[in-house]
Amino acid sequence: MPHPAERRLVFRHIDEPGYTPDLPCYLRHGGYEALRKSVARKPEELVDEVKKSGLRGRGGAGFPCGVKWSLLDRRSGKPVYLIANADESEPGTFKDRYIIHQDPHQLIEGIMISCWANQVKQAYIYIRGEFSQGARILEQAIAEARAQRLVGPDILGTGYSCEIYVHRGAGAYICGEETGLIESLEGKRPYPRIKPPYFPAVLGLYQCPTIVNNVETLCHVKHIADMGGEAFAKIGTLNNTGTRLLCVSGHVRRPGYYEVESGKITLGQLLNDLCGGPPPGRKFKAVIPGGSSSKILRFGERFKIRQQDGSTTDWGVEDIPMDFDSLAACGSMGGSGGLIVMDDSTDMVAALANLNAFYAHESCGQCTPCREGSLWMKKITARMVHGDARPQDGELLKSVADQIAGRTVCPFGEACAWPTQSFVLKFGDEFKGGADARKHPSAAGPALV
Numbered sequence: 001m002p003h004p005a006e007r008r009l010v011f012r013h014i015d016e017p018g019y020t021p022d023l024p025c026y027l028r029h030g031g032y033e034a035l036r037k038s039v040a041r042k043p044e045e046l047v048d049e050v051k052k053s054g055l056r057g058r059g060g061a062g063f064p065c066g067v068k069w070s071l072l073d074r075r076s077g078k079p080v081y082l083i084a085n086a087d088e089s090e091p092g093t094f095k096d097r098y099i100i101h102q103d104p105h106q107l108i109e110g111i112m113i114s115c116w117a118n119q120v121k122q123a124y125i126y127i128r129g130e131f132s133q134g135a136r137i138l139e140q141a142i143a144e145a146r147a148q149r150l151v152g153p154d155i156l157g158t159g160y161s162c163e164i165y166v167h168r169g170a171g172a173y174i175c176g177e178e179t180g181l182i183e184s185l186e187g188k189r190p191y192p193r194i195k196p197p198y199f200p201a202v203l204g205l206y207q208c209p210t211i212v213n214n215v216e217t218l219c220h221v222k223h224i225a226d227m228g229g230e231a232f233a234k235i236g237t238l239n240n241t242g243t244r245l246l247c248v249s250g251h252v253r254r255p256g257y258y259e260v261e262s263g264k265i266t267l268g269q270l271l272n273d274l275c276g277g278p279p280p281g282r283k284f285k286a287v288i289p290g291g292s293s294s295k296i297l298r299f300g301e302r303f304k305i306r307q308q309d310g311s312t313t314d315w316g317v318e319d320i321p322m323d324f325d326s327l328a329a330c331g332s333m334g335g336s337g338g339l340i341v342m343d344d345s346t347d348m349v350a351a352l353a354n355l356n357a358f359y360a361h362e363s364c365g366q367c368t369p370c371r372e373g374s375l376w377m378k379k380i381t382a383r384m385v386h387g388d389a390r391p392q393d394g395e396l397l398k399s400v401a402d403q404i405a406g407r408t409v410c411p412f413g414e415a416c417a418w419p420t421q422s423f424v425l426k427f428g429d430e431f432k433g434g435a436d437a438r439k440h441p442s443a444a445g446p447a448l449v
């Protein structure tokens with residue numbers, strides 16, 4: 001059951017008793033009506049609706065969707081492609097999977113509306129390799145939709161044709177990065193491309209203009225087409241419109257997913273009211289607010305934020321509104337909406353060692369600072385966990401991270417450096433090496449290499 005403080009749009013039917021992922025059920029609930037309305041309108045009107053809606057991408061960066069669409073370079077006359085990014089690889093994030101499993105037609109309708117708006121004739125859903133059940137569900141749903149002329153040739157008798165193909169990745173975090181994803185879709189090793197010149201809107205899939213949008217973003221497009229851009233913009237707050245799917249894991253009593261109006265609830269309300277607070281007898285210590293790459297927030301730290309009217313507000317972590325801009329103003333980010341919560345029993349060195357093991361494993365190896373640096377961060381935190389830290393290790397760890405961020409082809413560099421930089425900055429006492437190093441109780445953590 002949704003919490004009363006939630007506002008469900010994309011997740012309206014998720015977990016609803018009797019709601020099944022097949023086409024008849026979707027049609028009974030008003031499915032594909034937004035597509036029917038959309039194909040009766042001019043494509044550019046829909047692009048305008050999405051611009052008016054203020055929708056920002058839900059895959060991580062929060063880039064305005066309508067702006068992204070209007071950057072498509074059509075001068076060459078090459079075909080335009082659309083890719084739904086269903087890689088969902090950011091640790092702590094598990095929203096797209098629920099959409100795919102329980103409401104796949106919502107995504108397909110969002111894709112078809114976006115394709116009509118941008119006159120795309122071929123779309124792909126790039127789904128991570130581990131989501132084999134999700135891939136099967138999508139293939140089945142596309143087949144059902146094709147049989148009813150909702151996908152494929154002559155959509156709804158309009159003469160407009162558009163195919164959707166499901167492409168399975170092989171399970172690599174870097175394939176979520178849009179240019180790595182495009183390389184992988186082309187059948188190559190997923191080394192991210194340099195921007196410029198390889199902005200997908202200009203030189204994307206097969207060197208053609210390409211839209212890459214997150215699964216949740218494309219679902220919001222369906223609701224924008226349904227209710228209109230202005231109505232959507234009234235949900236949430238001025239620069240952070242609509243609802244947001246938030247995935248909460250870790251030390252809360254009710255972990256799971258929640259859909260809330262952007263910026264209308266604070267981090268404290270989310271964690272205490274919706275998620276039931278910390279486990280009995282515990283206090284919150286820290287939270288990673290937007291997927292594992294976002295900078296950690298320490299309970300107890302305070303932020304002086306300058307408001308638009310010139311006044312200053314003093315926020316604790318609990319007071320931060322859950323939206324892109326407020327989290328950015330506090331030095332972190334809304335990212336992919338995956339919150340990882342840690343209570344006062346958490347060993348921050350062990351937690352960072354875990355993250356660093358992940359990033360070292362997932363670095364694609366194209367750029368030296370990331371390939372070498374991520375491995376060094378893993379090694380240093382692993383020896384801290386095992387109580388073998390050297391006197392200078394705290395400093396060394398920070399300096400390695402500082403030399404990765406900003407020096408790589410793609411934002412994986414920042415993604416792997418930010419956790420280390422923020423953990424060491426905010427929990428410095430736990431990262432002392434040498435004589436002060438303690439034997440960590442979790443010495444069974446990542447193996448020392």
Ligand SMILES: Cc1cc2nc3c(=O)[nH]c(=O)nc-3n(C[C@H](O)[C@H](O)[C@H](O)COP(=O)(O)O)c2cc1C
Pocket residue numbers: 056057058059060061062063065085086087088089090173174175176177178179212213214215217218410411412415
């Ligand atoms: C290392 C890395 C991993 C990423 N993983 C994902 C992912 O799993 N899913 C996703 O939608 N976006 C991911 N992104 C963001 C994409 O590059 C891209 O910005 C996004 O798909 C655009 O969609 P949006 O505008 O709808 O947010 C990742 C970015 C980076 C740097």
